[in-house]
Amino acid sequence: MSADTFVMDTKDESFYECNICLDTAQNAVVSMCGHLFCWPCLYQWILTKPDHTVCPVCKSGVDRSKVIPVYARNDKRQEDPRDKTPPRPTGIWSDYANDLELGLFSYLLFGLFFPYGALSSYLDMDEPLNPAADHGIRDGQNETLLSKFFLYVAIMLIIYMIVI
Structure with a gap:
């Protein structure tokens, strides 16, 4: 493998894709098993099964304390992405239509x-x-x-x- 090929391969952004949304990881975190995720994606994944949280890729145990934030060298913001949680979606409420009123x-x-x-x-x-x-x-x-x-x-x- 030549040095030019290696440099071209490392510039490929597919190395930094979130394993949930398959997009470039924003506020990236790495699980203890080594998989890269966007923190908002992983946070939502953890919320879906709070009693049985597993890595979406290898089914290893994962939770907030078992992920490591990834910081870039020239990144201006050095805050932990785990401290910021994405906003909770608003619920849609509809009236219950009870046609049969027998009690x-x-x-x-x-x-x-x-x-x-x-x-x-x-x-x-x-x-x-x-x-x-x-x-x-x-x-x-x-x-x-x-x-x-x-x-x-x-x-x-x-x-x-x-x-x-």
Whole structure:
């Protein structure tokens, strides 16, 4: 590799791209695993899953304390980009249009005449299992689902015995 080729390659700005927005990193920070991000992009990424924050590239643990701000030699502003957080987006609020105004009595009747829906919502049996959202099955998730299932079966047997 010649020296001219090396100089041309180092001037390429693709080395300094944010791994989230794929643009040139602004207020750049580097994670402990070595990946470069814009601080606003990484901050938003951290806010999406505050209890399970991982690097978007290699899934290593990352949080505010595990990123290092990148400073340039001739940069006039030497402030930590982690101290500035991007403004929070404003929410869009709309009125709830309730067409059916039966109140609490309708839920009571629905529960009496069709108890299976009320029971399954109480036991949370309709919760979809989405391992892609958690990047793997959580500890004890199978045991919790199994215990809910057996509780549901036991309740159904008790109701069957009472009816007959």
